[in-house]
Amino acid sequence: MTTTPLHRQLGLTDDEFVRIPELIGRAPSDAELVMFSLMWSEHCSYKHSRRLLRRFPTTAPQVLQGPGENAGAVDVGDGWAVALKIESHNHPSAVEPFEGAATGVGGIVRDILALGARPIALLDSLRFGTLESARSRHLFTRAVAGIGHYGNCIGVPTVGGEVAFDDRYEDSCLVNAMCVGLVRSDGMLKSAAFGDGNLLVLIGNRTGKDGIGGASVLASAELSEDDADKRPSVQVGDPFTERKLMDCCLELAGADLFLALQDFGAAGLTSAASEMAAKGGVGLDIDLNQIPLREAGMTPAEILVSESQERMLGLVAPSQLDAVIAVCTRWELDANVIGVVTSTGNFTARHNGEIVVDIPALALTDDAPAYDVPQIPADAPSPLNLDDIAAPDDLADAWRALLARPNVASKRWIYEQYDHLVGANTIRRPGGDAAVVRIPGMQRALALTTDCAERHCEIDPRGGGRATVFEAARNIACTGARPYAASDCLNFANPEKGNTGWRLAEVIEGLSEALESIGVPIVSGNVSLYNESPARAIYPTPVVGMVGLLEDARTSVGHGFVADGDVVILLGGGRARFDASEWVGDAIGAPERPDLDDEARLIAATLRITATGRVHSAHDVSDGGIAIALTESALAGNVGCHVQLAEDRRNDEVLFGESGGRILVTCAPDALDAIREAAADAPCAIIGTVGGDTVSVEIGSEIISLDLTDARAVYELTLPKAIA
Numbered sequence: 211m212t213t214t215p216l217h218r219q220l221g222l223t224d225d226e227f228v229r230i231p232e233l234i235g236r237a238p239s240d241a242e243l244v245m246f247s248l249m250w251s252e253h254c255s256y257k258h259s260r261r262l263l264r265r266f267p268t269t270a271p272q273v274l275q276g277p278g279e280n281a282g283a284v285d286v287g288d289g290w291a292v293a294l295k296i297e298s299h300n301h302p303s304a305v306e307p308f309e310g311a312a313t314g315v316g317g318i319v320r321d322i323l324a325l326g327a328r329p330i331a332l333l334d335s336l337r338f339g340t341l342e343s344a345r346s347r348h349l350f351t352r353a354v355a356g357i358g359h360y361g362n363c364i365g366v367p368t369v370g371g372e373v374a375f376d377d378r379y380e381d382s383c384l385v386n387a388m389c390v391g392l393v394r395s396d397g398m399l400k401s402a403a404f405g406d407g408n409l410l411v412l413i414g415n416r417t418g419k420d421g422i423g424g425a426s427v428l429a430s431a432e433l434s435e436d437d438a439d440k441r442p443s444v445q446v447g448d449p450f451t452e453r454k455l456m457d458c459c460l461e462l463a464g465a466d467l468f469l470a471l472q473d474f475g476a477a478g479l480t481s482a483a484s485e486m487a488a489k490g491g492v493g494l495d496i497d498l499n500q501i502p503l504r505e506a507g508m509t510p511a512e513i514l515v516s517e518s519q520e521r522m523l524g525l526v527a528p529s530q531l532d533a534v535i536a537v538c539t540r541w542e543l544d545a546n547v548i549g550v551v552t553s554t555g556n557f558t559a560r561h562n563g564e565i566v567v568d569i570p571a572l573a574l575t576d577d578a579p580a581y582d583v584p585q586i587p588a589d590a591p592s593p594l595n596l597d598d599i600a601a602p603d604d605l606a607d608a609w610r611a612l613l614a615r616p617n618v619a620s621k622r623w624i625y626e627q628y629d630h631l632v633g634a635n636t637i638r639r640p641g642g643d644a645a646v647v648r649i650p651g652m653q654r655a656l657a658l659t660t661d662c663a664e665r666h667c668e669i670d671p672r673g674g675g676r677a678t679v680f681e682a683a684r685n686i687a688c689t690g691a692r693p694y695a696a697s698d699c700l701n702f703a704n705p706e707k708g709n710t711g712w713r714l715a716e717v718i719e720g721l722s723e724a725l726e727s728i729g730v731p732i733v734s735g736n737v738s739l740y741n742e743s744p745a746r747a748i749y750p751t752p753v754v755g756m757v758g759l760l761e762d763a764r765t766s767v768g769h770g771f772v773a774d775g776d777v778v779i780l781l782g783g784g785r786a787r788f789d790a791s792e793w794v795g796d797a798i799g800a801p802e803r804p805d806l807d808d809e810a811r812l813i814a815a816t817l818r819i820t821a822t823g824r825v826h827s828a829h830d831v832s833d834g835g836i837a838i839a840l841t842e843s844a845l846a847g848n849v850g851c852h853v854q855l856a857e858d859r860r861n862d863e864v865l866f867g868e869s870g871g872r873i874l875v876t877c878a879p880d881a882l883d884a885i886r887e888a889a890a891d892a893p894c895a896i897i898g899t900v901g902g903d904t905v906s907v908e909i910g911s912e913i914i915s916l917d918l919t920d921a922r923a924v925y926e927l928t929l930p931k932a933i934a
Contacts, residue, residue, distance in 0.1 A: 216240070220247035226579055233573040241511040241559075241566050245574060248477035248515055249484060252739050255578035258705045259737045262583070262715050265722050270731040272694065279401060280324035280473055282733025283393065284695040286759060288652060291395045293327040296335070296388035296660065296697040296755040298738035303356075303385040306444040307349045311356035311385045313421075313445040316452050316519050318389040319366060320473040323456055323522070326399040326463035327391030330633065331647050332361050334371040334387050335660040335699070335753045339380030341616055341932040346375070349383050351933055356447075357387070358627040363449035364456065368628035369636050370645035370658050375616045381743035386699045386736075388660055388755040392649060399463060401472040402489035403525050403551050408469060410483070410494060410549035411531070413538055414455045414521040418504035421445035421478070421517030451520040451543075458541035459522055467534050470525035478516045480574070482523045483549070484557050487571035493554035494571070498561040500548045510561040525551070583711030591669045594789050594799035601862055605914045609837055610924050612866055613916075617792055618834045619928035642769040642846070643685040643830050646760065655766060657691035657758035664749035665790040665797040671713040671750055673803035675720020680809045680870050681832060682756040683728055687813045688828040688873060690767045690820035691758030693728055698735040698754050703747035705739055713750045721752060727806040728813055730756070749797065767820050769829035770846025776826055776876040776900040778840075778853055779885065781819070782812045783893040784831075786858070786867030792833045793866040804870045812871050815892035822888050824881035831872035837865040837907065839874055841921055844905045850918055852906040853898030861909045876900055 217227040220243065230238050230246055238246060248254060256263065268276040274291050275283040281295035299314025315332060322329045334357050339346035350373075361368045366389070403410075421444065462468055470490075472482045479501070487494045498513050508516075526534050531547065538545035552558070557574065559567035570577075602608035612618060625640035637655060638646035644659040661682040667674030683693040698721065705711045725732060741748045760766055789799025819825055827847065831839040836855070844850050858864050877885050886894055906915040 217243060220244060221251060222247050226250060233577055234569045239566065241514060242569055244511045244515055245480045245567065248480060249574040250578045253476050254481055256737050257579050258581050258583050258739060259700065259714065260580045262718050265718050266732040267722055267726050268731055268733065270729065273731050273733055274395060275398060276733050277735065280321040282695065282697060283325060283398060284733060285395060286649060286654060289395050290649065290652065291393050291398060292656060292757060293322050293325045293391040293393055294695060294697050294755065294757055295321045295734040296386055296699045296753065297321065297736040298699050298701060299385050299387065300383065300701065300738050300741055302444045303353050304349065304383050307352035308356040309444050309446055311353035312360040312447040313519050314385055314387045315357055315360040316447050316449065317475060318387045319364065319452065320522065322389045322391035323459055324399065324401060324471050324473045325393055326397055326471065327393035328460055329366045329389050329391045329456065330635065330650070331390045331658055332366050332368040332387065333658055333660050333755060334368065335662065336371065336373040337379040337384035337751060338375050340375050340377055343380055346380060347933050353385050354624050354627060360447055360449045362629045364453045365632050367630045367632045367636055369630045369647055370640050371660055373621060373624060378746060378749050381746055382741040382748050384701050384741065384748065384751055386753050388697065390656065390658060390757060397463065399468055399471045401470055401486055403470055403486040403492050403494060404490045405469070405551055406553050407528060408551045409526045409528055409531060409547050410496065411524045411526045411534060411545055412501060412521060412548045413458065413524055413543055413545045415448060415451055415518055416502040416504040416544065417513060417516045417518045419508065419512060419516065422512055422515060445517050445519050447519050454541045454543055455520050455522060458538055458543055462534060462537055467526065467530050468524050469527060472523045474521040474523060476517060478514065480514050484571045484574040486523065486525065487557055488575040491555065493552035493556040493558065494549050495552050495558045496549035498559055500546050502544050502546060510559065510566040514559060514567065583705040583714060585712040585715055586709050587712050588709040591800040596859055596863065599788060599794065601860060605862060605865065606916060608862060609865065609914065609916050612793065612834050612838065613841060613921060614924045614928045615792065616928060616932055618838055620925045621929065622926060623929040637763055637766055638689060638768060643688040644758065646689050646766045648763045653762055655760040655763035657686045657689040657760060659685040660753055660755045661685060662751050662753045664751045666801050667713065667717055667750040667752060668797035669790055669799065669801060670803055671716035672720035673801065674750065675717040675752060676724040676804040677870050678752055678754050679721055679724035680804050682754045683813050684830040684873060686756055686758035687816040688767065688769065688830055689758065689760065690765055691760040692817060693730045693813065694757050694759040695733050696725065696730050696754050696756045698732055698752060700737045701741055701748060701751040701753065702739050703742040717750055717752045721754065723806060727810045765823060767825050767828050768846070769827055769843055771843050771849045771851060771876055771900045772826040772847055774849065774901040775879065777879055777882060777896055778851055778898040778900060779875040779877070780895050780897045781815060781873040781875055781889065781892055782871040783808065784869030784871035786835055786863055786869055788863055788867050791866065791868040802869060809871055811892050812873065815889045816873055818888040818890065819875060819885055822884050824877050824884050825875055826878065827876045829874045831874060832868065835866040835868050840905050841916060843874060844918060845922055845925060849900055850902040850904045850906065851898055851900045852902065854908045855897060857910040861912055864909055865907060865914065
């Protein structure tokens with residue numbers, strides 16, 4: 211029987227295995243080979259996407275820290291910066307959803323903490339199979355529980371996010387977590403090690419065998435029917451220790467006791483230490499016997515790659531060590547000197563007095579392979595033939611049925627499990643276009659959202675990339691905030707198969723075009739590939755987490771209707787179509803590719819309009835079309851409306867068809883002139899009035915109405931019933 215070589219078992223190709231001795235001048239030890247396998251994995255090195263990511267716009271006047279550190283950061287004035295990052299924990303969550311999702315939250319919080327920033331808000335972007343599937347119901351409910359448990363315990367509010375259900379995610383769910391933090395602009399920490407003799411101090415939990423190769427191994431291969439066997443590779447979270455670690459590190463950072471700070475992420479100590487050394491152009495000499503262990507008998511390789519949670523690696527001057535230890539002791543946290551900075555450029559590790567690892571740090575990081583992915587274009591899409599889509603017999607019944615779909619219905623069941631008010635700075639809560647969070651100590655506020663147009667990305671990836679950015683930007687603008695910075699999480703299938711590599715490149719191009727058109731930089735991000743099983747691959751799902759800046763927190767705008775007699779205005783000129791819509795429930799047809807100039811004009815117009823102070827509500831028209839947008843605003847304000855819409859090909863398409871570039875705005879009648887003037891060159895049409903206890907739409911000679919009480923029951927009870 212032929213035995214698979216160790217390097218292949220670890221995920222290294224034959225060419226990569228040959229390259230390692232060329233870099234280090236000898237054959238690697240088994241421990242070193244394990245380190246290379248993890249650092250050269252897709253999750254750690256982005257070897258199939260790194261070249262494509264250079265396309266992103268990453269610079270702007272507000273950018274203080276772009277990609278390359280644990281998180282990005284932008285200037286928000288008065289000497290303060292906002293740090294932001296979104297990251298995936300998909301594969302661990304598919305294996306053990308509670309711990310996978312919980313530790314995903316913990317990991318993204320530590321990315322923000324590594325900049326010396328205090329985490330102030332969390333968001334989550336989730337994708338699961340349909341709720342008819344028992345497995346997907348289990349993954350969904352347990353992942354939500356994990357997110358809620360961890361976020362609630364550490365005292366960081368989960369203020370927003372999104373969830374979608376589709377059969378394409380049945381085998382490979384997506385759990386993306388975003389964190390936003392606040393730090394003094396002149397107090398941001400870097401992760402680069404420097405200075406011969408400076409000390410590496412490990413702070414936090416003890417190291418155990420949980421998570422050995424977890425995120426890096428699981429996220430670099432397709433999942434199979436043997437997923438259950440991978441549960442030992444999923445990390446276990448301890449949010450109470452995380453909370454102490456947060457407060458301890460922030461105190462140390464505030465006292466200037468850190469020279470640098472790094473999170474323990476995928477590949478554990480291997481990645482944390484090698485990245486610190488490589489960024490600083492120095493070496494590190496580490497004594498593995500100084501690392502506190504949770505389990506006896508751990509091998510050097512296990513210690514080096516353990517992904518145990520709630521650990522940070524600080525660089526400390528010898529003269530400050532006693533002060534650092536004293537602070538950590540007060541917070542009841544272990545703090546141990548495990549190594550020292552050297553001038554060798556090598557990552558050196560000792561165990562029981564013997565050198566077990568001695569390799570150039572750059573070999574693990576900068577010298578990781580980079581590949582061009584195959585770019586095989588998919589066939590051009592064909593527009594839907596409306597004759598192939600049956601028209602409903604009763605439009606009101608169809609409206610109720612659409613409102614009851616899990617992708618459209620209220621997500622209250624989810625966000626009520628999250629503490630979104632802790633910290634007392636949440637102004638706009640979950641359920642609207644974007645959350646709004648006051649920046650502590652300032653008059654300004656942040657608007658936060660995560661979005662993706664995955665069906666559009668499947669059909670027309672460049673158009674879908676644009677649509678994703680503009681959906682996020684419209685949601686931000688509806689609150690009155692200016693789109694300011696973004697972080698991306700590119701969730702894709704195997705880039706070496708079929709059209710996936712082409713879709714990845716095209717999505718990045720579309721994202722970049724849209725970001726450039728509205729002046730928003732990407733300051734951080736994550737790539738998660740191989741999200742597929744032998745049975746199916748996910749849709750291309752490039753989630754964008756966007757931050758908007760609101761100059762005055764008191765002026766934020768909500769999405770709910772406010773008062774009887776208000777005028778309903780439709781901004782924008784998008785034309786409703788069923789292609790790739792929630793109505794058809796599939797990635798079919800040929801949705802219109804967003805026009806860069808039109809969308810940028812609409813966002814600018816929305817900001818001018820909200821700046822008048824005369825807007826009572828603003829709501830993006832997205833999934834489910836204008837009928838759903840009107841219903842959501844009516845339910846949020848507990849008041850109905852009557853609108854008139856122009857006839858088109860079919861009334862059901864007018865109601866439920868989708869397109870980008872449309873926003874509903876309401877104002878008092880005496881504000882109309884100011885609103886029209888502010889709209890300038892953006893389409894601006896009066897379509898109705900607010901009032902009554904129904905949402906009523908008149909199209910030609912037909913009037914379709916939905917009672918608010920009936921609508922609320924359908925909208926609010928769908929998710930609880932689906933998982934009961």
